[in-house]
Amino acid sequence: xxxxxxxxxxxxxxxxxxxxxxxxxxxxxxxxxxxxxxxxxxxxxxxxxxxxxxxxxxxxxxxxxxxxxxxxxxxxxxxxxxxxxxxxxxxxxxxxxxxxxxxxxxxxxxxxxxxxxxxxxxxxxxxxxxxxxxxxxxxxxxxxxxxxxxxxxxxxxxxxxxxxxxxxxxxxxxxxxxxxxxxxxxxxxxxxxxxxxxxxxxxxxxxxxxxxxxxxxxxxxxxxxxxxxxxxxxxxxxxxxxxxxxxxxxxxx
Amino acid sequence: xxxxxxxxxxxxxxxxxxxxxxxxxxxxxxxxxxxxxxxxxxxxxxxxxxxxxxxxxxxxxxxxxxxxxxxxxxxxxxxxxxxxxxxxxxxxxxxxxxxxxxxxxxxxxxxxxxxxxxxxxxxxxxxxxxxxxxxxxxxxxxxxxxxxxxxxxxxxxxxxxxxxxxxxxxxxxxxxxxxxxxxxxxxxxxxxxxxxxxxxxxxxxxxxxxxxxxxxxxxxxxxxxxxxxxxxxxxxxxxxxxxxxxxxxxxxxxxxxxxxxxxxxxxxxxxxxxxxxxxxxxx
Numbered sequence: 001x002x003x004x005x006x007x008x009x010x011x012x013x014x015x016x017x018x019x020x021x022x023x024x025x026x027x028x029x030x031x032x033x034x035x036x037x038x039x040x041x042x043x044x045x046x047x048x049x050x051x052x053x054x055x056x057x058x059x060x061x062x063x064x065x066x067x068x069x070x071x072x073x074x075x076x077x078x079x080x081x082x083x084x085x086x087x088x089x090x091x092x093x094x095x096x097x098x099x100x101x102x103x104x105x106x107x108x109x110x111x112x113x114x115x116x117x118x119x120x121x122x123x124x125x126x127x128x129x130x131x132x133x134x135x136x137x138x139x140x141x142x143x144x145x146x147x148x149x150x151x152x153x154x155x156x157x158x159x160x161x162x163x164x165x166x167x168x169x170x171x172x173x174x175x176x177x178x179x180x181x182x183x184x185x186x187x188x189x190x191x192x193x194x195x196x197x198x199x200x201x202x203x204x205x206x207x208x209x210x211x212x213x214x215x216x217x218x219x220x221x222x223x224x225x226x227x228x229x230x231x232x233x234x235x236x237x238x239x240x241x242x243x244x245x246x247x248x249x250x251x252x253x
Numbered sequence: 254x255x256x257x258x259x260x261x262x263x264x265x266x267x268x269x270x271x272x273x274x275x276x277x278x279x280x281x282x283x284x285x286x287x288x289x290x291x292x293x294x295x296x297x298x299x300x301x302x303x304x305x306x307x308x309x310x311x312x313x314x315x316x317x318x319x320x321x322x323x324x325x326x327x328x329x330x331x332x333x334x335x336x337x338x339x340x341x342x343x344x345x346x347x348x349x350x351x352x353x354x355x356x357x358x359x360x361x362x363x364x365x366x367x368x369x370x371x372x373x374x375x376x377x378x379x380x381x382x383x384x385x386x387x388x389x390x391x392x393x394x395x396x397x398x399x400x401x402x403x404x405x406x407x408x409x410x411x412x413x414x415x416x417x418x419x420x421x422x423x424x425x426x427x428x429x430x431x432x433x434x435x436x437x438x439x440x441x442x443x444x445x446x447x448x449x450x451x452x453x454x455x456x457x458x459x460x461x462x463x464x465x466x467x468x469x470x471x472x473x474x475x476x477x478x479x480x481x482x483x484x485x486x487x488x489x490x491x492x493x494x495x496x497x498x499x500x501x502x503x504x505x506x507x508x509x510x511x512x513x514x515x516x517x518x519x520x521x522x523x524x525x526x527x528x529x530x531x532x533x534x535x536x
Contacts, residue, residue, distance in 0.1 A: 053422060060346055087424030097415035099434060110423035113433065159419075166423055 005069075006031040006170060006200040007052060012066035014047055014056070014224075021047045023224045025066075029170075029217070034192060034201040036215035036232065038208060040252070044224040045204040046094075049172050052202060053089040054082050070170070087114065090163035094175040096155035098147035098162075103139050106147045106158055110166035125165055133161035134191055153184020160191065171195060173203040177210065189214050208248055212236050220244045285513065289506030297507055301471060306491065306501060311508055316473050317386070317466070317481030318515065322455045324390025324477065325397055329454075330447055332394075333401025337443070340402070341409040342431050361399035368396045369460040377464055387477040389465030393454040400453070404446020408439040441527040448523035452516045458485040468494075484512040 007029040014022035022044045029035040037045045050056045051064060054075065067074050075085055087110075098106050107126040116122060126143075130136040135157040139150070147158055156176060163171055173192065177185040192214045195201055205211050211218050212232060219229040220243075228235060228244045239245045246252055296310050303309035344350045372392030382388040412435045420430035458466075466486040474481040491505035492498075 055418065055422065058418070058421065083424050083426050086422055091422040093415065093418065093422075095415065097413075097419045099416060099419060100438065109420070109433075110425075113420070113423065113425045113429045162419075162423065 003030040003033065005029075006071070007202070008067075008069040008072075009052075010067040010069070012048075012051065012068065013064070014044070014051060015063040016059075017061045021224050022051075025221075025226045027219050027226065027229050029200060029202055031200050032196050032198070033216040034196050034203060034214050036211035036218045037202065037204045037221060038206070038211045038218060038247075039221035039227075040247070041206065043221040045206075045221055046174055048221065049091075049174050049202055049204045051076075052170070052172055053086050053091055054080075055086075055091065057082060087166050088168050089170045089172060090166065090168035091172045091174065092156070092159050092163055092176050095179050096152055096159055098150070098155050098158050100146065100148060102144045103147050103150070103158060104143040107161050107165050110162060114166060126161075129161040129165040130158075132164050132195075133157045134187065135161055151184070153180050153187060156180055156184070156188060157191065160188075168199065170200045170202065173201065173205075175204050175206060177205070177207070185210075208236075208250075220247060222247075282513070285506055285509050288503065289508070289510040292503045292507030293510065297504075298511070302469065305497075306469060306495065306504070311482075311484070311487060311504075311511065313470055313473055314482040314484045314487040314508070315511065315515075318455055318484040318512075320386050320474060320481065321390045321393060321461065321465075321483060322451060322519075324387060325393040325454050326447075326451055328391055328394030329397040329401050329450065333398050333447060333450075334405050334443055336398075336402045337405030337409060338431065338436075341406045342427075342435070357399045357402050361403065364459075365396055365457050366459040368392055369463050371395070372460055372464040383478055384463070384465045384480055385478045386465055386474050386481050389461040389481070389483075390477075392460045392464045393457060396457065396460055397447075397450040397454045400450035401447045404450065405439070405443040408442030408446065409435065411442060412438045441530040444530075445523050445527050448519055448526075452519040455519065456485050456512060456516055458483075458489050461486060462489075484508060484515065488512060 005028045007027075009025055009027045009029075012022055012025040013020065025048065027035070037048060039045050047056065052068065052070075052075075056062050056064065064076060066076065068076050070085075070089070074080075099109060101109070104123075104126055107129050108122050111122055111125060116125075127136060127140075130139065135154060138154060139145075139158075142149075147155065150158060156179075160171075160176075176192075177188055180188070189210060192201060192203060196216075203211075203215065215232045217230070218232045218235040220227045220235065220239075220241075222243065228239055228241045230240070235244060236248050239248065294310075298310060298315070299312050300310035301313050302311065340350065340354065369392060372388060372395070376382045376388035376391050377384055382391070416434045416438070417430050420434040421427070425433070454460075461483055465480055466483045467480040468490060470480060470482050488505055488508045491501045491508060495501050
């Protein structure tokens with residue numbers, strides 16, 4: 001199957017005040033594939049993924065240069081509807097962040113703020129999203145319980161269900177398993193693998209095995225610069241750059 | 254061993270401070286209760302003062318304080334909350350907002366008599382509201398605002414940022430994320446701080462002295478532009494300005510007791526409201 005570009009990042013520079021966090025990054029994330037961003041702490045992975053849904057807009061004193069084309073539209077251009085953008089580019093955060101509402105209301109949140117009031121459609125979509133996030137069987141009898149009563153891994157899958165409910169085309173995962181135990185991590189990895197049937201996925205991770213397991217393409221970032229970007233198998237078995245090789249074999253990081 | 258002694262002494266000292274403060278407070282309440290308890294009667298609560306305030310009750314003062322507090326709340330609660338939301342959620346952190354914050358903190362330390370004089374100039378003279386319930390209520394509203402803003406901002410700060418970001422990431426507008434995912438969790442804290450501020454305002458004498466409180470009125474205020482009697486001012490008069498001070502002393506203590514009960518009642522209300530909201534949220 002031919003690859004179609006979903007996100008085309010061109011010469012992206014990013015600044016916190018006068019400090020440059022991303023230098024001249026160009027990456028293409030293909031449609032319905034998983035693209036992993038790896039690199040040591042502080043290399044700009046999270047900053048990068050947060051530019052893809054303009055989440056950095058809410059951080060004061062930041063500046064961004066370059067282009068990010070999603071379906072050939074530059075989302076950094078002036079006049080882009082950021083609210084609309086974030087509906088089509090969902091995000092799952094590092095720490096599970098369910099809202100202090102019921103499980104049902106968490107998933108329905110995105111639908112309601114987008115104006116859906118239909119009393120039949122909402123439960124349908126909530127069930128479908130929870131099934132997609134492989135959580136339905138565990139919570140179907142306790143949808144009215146507070147989301148905080150779930151375990152950490154379940155909370156993270158709830159956040160995934162919540163993101164799926166608004167029907168995004170792209171899902172961004174910002175180190176989704178860093179606060180979760182290994183068994184729950186395995187479930188989420190399986191889930192990410194399954195999600196690429198329908199969605200384009202970008203995942204930031206500091207866990208190289210995770211990147212190797214779930215992704216099709218991998219970008220290796222260091223000190224805000226893109227060191228190497230290639231097919232995941234190539235990055236992990238036969239990288240072209242010496243630094244990449246040292247990092248993926250665990251010699252630093 | 255030495256560590257243990259140090260710890261014991263440390264805790265002992267802290268406990269001593271706590272007990273001292275409590276003892277002073279209890280002594281104070283006991284004294285007022287003992288000297289004022291005897292004056293409390295149905296007549297005291299429901300009748301107007303008679304015979305040059307040496308007999309009768311304090312009903313007009315209770316009503317006056319109640320009405321003024323309502324006007325204070327109408328000004329200070331919505332404005333304070335709105336200002337806090339703006340400062341904490343919308344305003345960029347610039348030199349200007351830092352100065353504004355500093356000014357608000359300073360305003361909460363300005364002596365209340367200054368607010369009283371400001372109220373006379375602005376509300377009584379310039380806006381021509383006269384010496385009235387309205388002028389006094391608005392003056393107390395200004396006095397309360399810095400407290401309301403500060404307390405509300407603190408309450409907003411306790412809502413984790415992940416609630417805001419989580420909502421934004423789902424395509425919420427900024428206002429939607431604040432309304433549905435920040436305010437519901439901040440309102441209990443905002444209310445607590447606000448009611449504490451109102452309770453403090455209800456006990457103030459200086460700001461209402463020039464702006465609307467009357468020495469003695471045989472009738473209740475019929476509109477916001479009428480003068481009124483108020484508990485703290487009535488107490489001030491009975492305690493220091495009356496021609497037969499010894500004779501009215503029990504009445505003064507009685508008034509003090511009612512004023513304390515009024516303030517305590519307001520604080521209790523805020524505690525109850527907060528507990529209710531918390532419980533509702535949990536279910």
